[in-house]
Amino acid sequence: MMTAQPEIKKYSTRQILELSILILLLLLYTPLILHWVDGWLHKNISTVHEYFSHGIITLPFAGYVIWFNRKKWHRLPDTTHPLGGFLLLLGGVFYLSGVAEWVDLSFPVILVGICLWFKGIGGLKLQRFPMLLVSLATPTAFPYIVAPYTFPWQSFIAHTVGFILSEFGMKVTVLGIDIYVNNQITEIAPYCAGLKLLLSSINVSLILLYWTNTISSRQITTYFLGTTACVSIVSNIVRNTLLAYLHGIGQAAAFEWLHAGWGGEVYSTCTLLVLIPALNWISSYFSSDNLADGINEN
Amino acid sequence: MNYLYQGFQKQQLTHITAILLLIVLLVVGAIPGYFTGKWQWQSPPSVVSLPKLKQVRQMGLSLPGWQTLSHNSPEIGEHKWLLQNIKQADSDIKVTLMLLPQNGPRDRPEVEWTDIDNWANSQWGVWQKSTYRIAEFIVKQPVKKYSKDQLKIESRFFRSTTQLHSYAVLQWYATPTAGVTTPWEWFVADQIAQWQHQRIPWVAVSILMPMEPLGEVEKYWKLMHSLGEAVQIKLTTEVF
Numbered sequence: 001m002m003t004a005q006p007e008i009k010k011y012s013t014r015q016i017l018e019l020s021i022l023i024l025l026l027l028l029y030t031p032l033i034l035h036w037v038d039g040w041l042h043k044n045i046s047t048v049h050e051y052f053s054h055g056i057i058t059l060p061f062a063g064y065v066i067w068f069n070r071k072k073w074h075r076l077p078d079t080t081h082p083l084g085g086f087l088l089l090l091g092g093v094f095y096l097s098g099v100a101e102w103v104d105l106s107f108p109v110i111l112v113g114i115c116l117w118f119k120g121i122g123g124l125k126l127q128r129f130p131m132l133l134v135s136l137a138t139p140t141a142f143p144y145i146v147a148p149y150t151f152p153w154q155s156f157i158a159h160t161v162g163f164i165l166s167e168f169g170m171k172v173t174v175l176g177i178d179i180y181v182n183n184q185i186t187e188i189a190p191y192c193a194g195l196k197l198l199l200s201s202i203n204v205s206l207i208l209l210y211w212t213n214t215i216s217s218r219q220i221t222t223y224f225l226g227t228t229a230c231v232s233i234v235s236n237i238v239r240n241t242l243l244a245y246l247h248g249i250g251q252a253a254a255f256e257w258l259h260a261g262w263g264g265e266v267y268s269t270c271t272l273l274v275l276i277p278a279l280n281w282i283s284s285y286f287s288s289d290n291l292a293d294g295i296n297e298n
Numbered sequence: 299m300n301y302l303y304q305g306f307q308k309q310q311l312t313h314i315t316a317i318l319l320l321i322v323l324l325v326v327g328a329i330p331g332y333f334t335g336k337w338q339w340q341s342p343p344s345v346v347s348l349p350k351l352k353q354v355r356q357m358g359l360s361l362p363g364w365q366t367l368s369h370n371s372p373e374i375g376e377h378k379w380l381l382q383n384i385k386q387a388d389s390d391i392k393v394t395l396m397l398l399p400q401n402g403p404r405d406r407p408e409v410e411w412t413d414i415d416n417w418a419n420s421q422w423g424v425w426q427k428s429t430y431r432i433a434e435f436i437v438k439q440p441v442k443k444y445s446k447d448q449l450k451i452e453s454r455f456f457r458s459t460t461q462l463h464s465y466a467v468l469q470w471y472a473t474p475t476a477g478v479t480t481p482w483e484w485f486v487a488d489q490i491a492q493w494q495h496q497r498i499p500w501v502a503v504s505i506l507m508p509m510e511p512l513g514e515v516e517k518y519w520k521l522m523h524s525l526g527e528a529v530q531i532k533l534t535t536e537v538f
Binding site: 020021025028035089096098102103104118141144147176177185 | 309316320326327337338340404411412415419485492
């Protein structure tokens with residue numbers, strides 16, 4: 001009879017306090033994060049904001065990891081690191097400034113502050129992966145600030161594209177960052193330099209590493225992130241080559257599709273999919289290596 | 299038991315301080331947003347001088363001692379610049395004044411100098427820059443509008459050569475009380491201003507003066523500098 005009755009759960013004072021912190025954080029940041037997501041989906045905030053669109057995947061994943069860690073979190077001893085208090089205050093000042101860049105930044109600052117305030121360094125260590133994802137997904141002015149300095153890189157891409165197209169027997173001239181194919185100019189603008197693809201690839205790679213539990217191996221992590229960077233650079237050059245080609249032969253519709261339309265998304269997704277077999281290969285290569293090492297040590 | 303109770307209380311205290319802080323943030327920073335549906339971080343503070351900046355985009359600047367011969371608005375990079383051909387009233391010196399005023403509260407200076415290089419490259423086939431230096435000049439406000447007495451203008455000064463001509467070139471981002479050469483410097487100043495609910499409006503200025511092929515560009519510094527000064531004074535006193 002007793003078991004049939006719904007159990008009236010009594011929350012401890014502590015649980016109520018923890019719940020109120022969670023609710024307060026949700027109230028503070030839900031509108032901001034919805035604004036970010038809206039900007040990522042509808043591309044209506046700025047070009048720079050789109051550099052962080054990987055947050056659509058990484059923020060929910062970070063949330064999942066934090067939730068997954070909740071038992072370990074509770075088992076950690078309660079200690080307060082003074083830096084936590086400082087970060088909470090700093091994040092608060094950023095939040096109240098109302099200036100977009102700083103309100104955005106307040107999100108990771110307050111989250112890290114909370115880890116340190118309640119569980120000290122151990123708390124931050126436990127949550128370092130989700131904190132890394134949140135920090136990387138927080139929109140900052142970084143892409144804007146580096147844009148004026150990527151000219152040599154843009155010029156390198158333009159010349160590589162020119163080289164590839166001329167290997168295919170096309171008449172190509174490259175001037176600075178302009179590629180002339182059949183007298184049609186394609187410019188490698190700063191925002192075509194591939195930073196966006198690089199950022200999303202690195203973020204997806206981090207998730208893959210965590211998911212496959214290989215992030216604890218320094219070797220695999222280093223090699224895989226290196227491979228990711230190379231894949232994204234090559235992929236970006238191939239995309240620019242296709243764009244210059246399509247523009248040169250007058251395929252305006254196809255150019256638009258790959259440049260600004262959903263073709264670009266399909267292309268990036270394909271690039272990201274390549275990363276999965278790459279990780280498989282790298283981790284099996286190193287785990288067989290480790291196995292051999294282990295036997296030797298024994 | 300007593301020990302346990304005390305330990306628990308201390309832990310409650312850390313929670314309560316955090317909760318109090320978050321409540322302050324909620325009441326001051328978020329409740330107004332929930333009630334009005336408008337959030338401060340949605341859009342930056344407005345640029346007060348935007349209407350005047352738009353006028354410059356259409357009409358250019360009238361500078362004392364210089365006549366406007368013609369103006370047009372070519373697309374350079376992704377922006378419509380204003381190209382103003384001007385002539386010194388008492389001589390035959392002709393200069394091209396290129397202006398790109400801020401076009402909205404979200405509009406930031408980005409890669410204007412690269413854009414101009416590309417445009418010049420496609421215009422003349424070659425655009426070979428040399429003797430580049432950062433040139434500094436001081437502008438005094440004729441009428442005191444800002445608290446700063448002297449405005450420090452940092453500019454890019456160089457010679458550039460096409461197949462037919464050489465040009466002395468002077469470029470900077472003009473703001474009400476300073477001139478800078480990189481978007482980064484503007485960005486920092488604008489962020490500081492935004493914390494005080496203000497903005498730093500900007501105009502990208504590029505002056506091209508034809509000179510003898512491969513001549514000594516420093517000979518033109520005095521003239522370029524005085525023209526630069528006239529442009530900055532005009533912008534500071536009448537536009538920003």
